[in-house]
Amino acid sequence: FTLDEGLSRAVAQVFIHLYDKGLIYRGHRIVNWCPSCKTSLSDDELEWNETEGSLWYIKYKIKGEDEYLTVATTRPETVLGDTAIAVNPKDPRHKKWIGRTALLPILEREIPVIADPHIDPEFGTGIMKVTPAHDANDFEIGRRHDLPELNILNIDGTLNEHAGKYKGLDRFEARKQLLEDLQKKSQLDKTEKYHLVLGTCYRCDTIIEPYLSDQWFVKMSELAKPAIEAVNSGKIQFHPSYWSKTYLHWMDNIRDWCISRQLWWGHRIPVWYAPDGKMFVSVDRPTAAECPGYDPAALVQDEDVLDTWFSSWLWPFSTFGWPDKTPELDKFYPTKVLVTASEIIFLWVARMVMAGYEFMGAAPFSDVYIHGTVRDERGIKMSKSLGNGIDPLEITEKFGADTLRISLTLATPDGQDPCIGRNTFEVGRNFVNKLYQVSRFVMMRLDGRTPVVDTIDRTDLVIFDRWILSRLTQTITDVDTALTEYRLSAASKILYNFVWEDFCSWYVELIKPDQPGAVIRAGSLNVATYVLDKILKLLHPFVPFVTEEIYLQLTADMPGAPETITFGPWPKADSSLLNPSLEADLKQIQEVVTAVRSIRSELNVPPGKKSDLHVRVKDEILGELLRNHVEYFRSLARVEKLVCGAEVKKPPMSASAVISGAEIFIPLASLIDLEVEKGRLQKELNNLRDLLEKLSRKLANPDFLAHAPEDIISKERAKKEDYEERIEKLNRNLEQILGW
């Protein structure tokens, strides 16, 4: 907590360090002042109300001429605090007046006519009055041109001695009288209705007044240098990297930091004032020796407190006891990753980097991960004030903490903001349930056998076992890559797909024995358990509670198992398990199974009814693959009898499908609907013909053949051959049907 004693001392020390170095100074700044509450307000404490106001056009006489410059203002009483008239240097209408002297109406004070690019020639008359003490923007102009900052207000909103005859009047009464006087002197050119937005005090509704006050500042340009260099050189990296642009743009244009706040809660500014105004900078009340010639008891500490970020920017080291050299500081500074939101890149991140270099001599971290900000379904950032948020506790209550976590991870585009609604969380809820169910299945099918999760018996593997191990290996590699690149959502999606598709939909279904309740082959069960263990560990960062629970159940009877999943090692990719050609073989089996399912579904074959499967293969390797493993996919494809080989003939009255490298026939006699089957084949035929046409055009283009790389051309040629082959087969099958 930054208001704890140790951290408070660090804050004061830092103030003194910067003050002694000449980097902290006292200056003027425009604040929002409430004349009723007699306090300054932060921008956040203002309420902005749209009102119908007026735009008054006031004439200023040019000294020594019979000419007038007319300016438009919404606050005529500030005329009394004007210290210049300004025009745009490029404005041809008013160029000739630059450098001349104008006379303030009523008070007849002399003020210069200056040129400043800020003035918009399109607004009003293109001439602006400059009131440095009562407008933030005019203040900036005043600084640029070294204008006097003339304060005309008292703290209660009445006018002070600089207001001449209007002294003592309330600002609005003064406005009224001034306008009347101008009218009388014909110096009020005209009045227009004007729509404006007025800042008011959130407590008392009083219109706030921009007010010049004494504030403390930190000079930033020197502090910024090493912090800019750190990001430019890559010593500090943002993830995603484009956030470094935001950081650098701000740092390159950095302005001095106003660190004093007129609040009651915060670190008090460590400055003490003697009755005569003499200043002492000190953590505690100065001792007699520290303020020679003054009575320490008579010193008064500055009433203001420090900006909250003035303590937060020290956080990476103040939390470890700095400025003392503690073992914690030694061990934990610098750290590696800072995780935060983009909206505080300036407020916090940039300042921590600057403080790190200034006080520790090194950057506080090497990587800054910027996470997304939740938005609602319309894309608007969720916030308390808009009331468009979803309460995370409500989601946790309903679906569980893991669901909240994995759902947000899955839904958040890497580096961007997720738009979420209530059903965003169903995805995660379903997934966590799926994980739990499949785990339950594996554990049930242990049938009393002790699970083995650390090793696999490589002499006892079937093709599907080796396949899932290869897929697992690839998955671990992909997840590691994604995490290394700080792509959390990508990592979670890789795992989601692996678990749901590869593991649940294919592997577990393939190793299920054909007979209900039959014991699963020991080798496959070993692999299933082994893979499940790795899944739990890979998913643990995303689904912490459920993976822990399952892990403890799975390893309950396992001698020497860690007492928590977090003590287990992160899975390593074992490249000897990777087998791309095997994955390609499996893909073919999957395609056959999918084609069969598709035929059956489209022809409305009752799920309970099994059917024979005839496969004419182009290559006997596939035939063998199918024959040898039919027992595994028999139930997936509802196969009664399998006939496959290069010479297989199409059985009469059978439905067909053509995939790359094979033709599939299912004899369906009574079940087949001629029209439906014709439609199916025709549709596929049309699809392939379109593709072939496009491809043929491409391959007939001499420019393509001349410029495209060889491997692309041969790939396209192979594709063409495949299309032609499939079209021919489809044609034959279609002709046969037409002959029925």
Place this chain on the structure above:
RNA sequence: GGGCGGUUAGCUCAGCUGGUUAGAGCAUCUGCCUUACACGCAGAGGGUCACUAGUUCGAAUCUAGUACCGCCCACCA
């Protein structure tokens, strides 16, 4: 006004260095209470990749501009 993102199926998003029949989940439609899961299984439909111009043999992917959405910062005499 400045800076930075985004725009791909009805919705939420993948698509990394240009060559895939542009993918997934939700939603929709069809059929299923099939040995863990109906929070499920299988199948299907659905996209001129915001628009315009350019670079290229080839653009969802690169460049420029336009429009719209959003975030941060500044400002509105």
